[in-house]
Amino acid sequence: xxxxxxxxxxxxxxxxxxxxxxxxxxxxxxxxxxxxxxxxxxxxxxxxxxxxxxxxxxxxxxxxxxxxxxxxxxxxxxxxxxxxxxxxxxxxxxx
Numbered sequence: 001x002x003x004x005x006x007x008x009x010x011x012x013x014x015x016x017x018x019x020x021x022x023x024x025x026x027x028x029x030x031x032x033x034x035x036x037x038x039x040x041x042x043x044x045x046x047x048x049x050x051x052x053x054x055x056x057x058x059x060x061x062x063x064x065x066x067x068x069x070x071x072x073x074x075x076x077x078x079x080x081x082x083x084x085x086x087x088x089x090x091x092x093x094x095x
Contacts, residue, residue: 010091011047012083013059014039022064026078060091 014022019036023029033039050057067078067086076082 009050009055009057010060010087011043011050011057012062012087013043014062015064016040018062018064025064025068026083028079031080058091060087060094062087062090066090 014036016036019039023032026032033042047057047059062083067083070076070086070089071078071082076085
């Protein structure tokens, strides 16, 4: 019998010391929470909810400096879709 391969859902985990710069850099800053603390509380709840639904969320360290370089190198606009793509790529590299 084959074992079932576990699938992990990459979840961007922003850094508190980079939050203000992230908001300044991203074009969709109005869609981001006003403060890191507000974002973190919501992210922790979402993380728990995902886990309770039976999925395997995995916190992926989101480095703004690397994201800026990645956007520049790949011609990406700093918006939610790019943050998601960058998080997926980071997850694949590190896990």
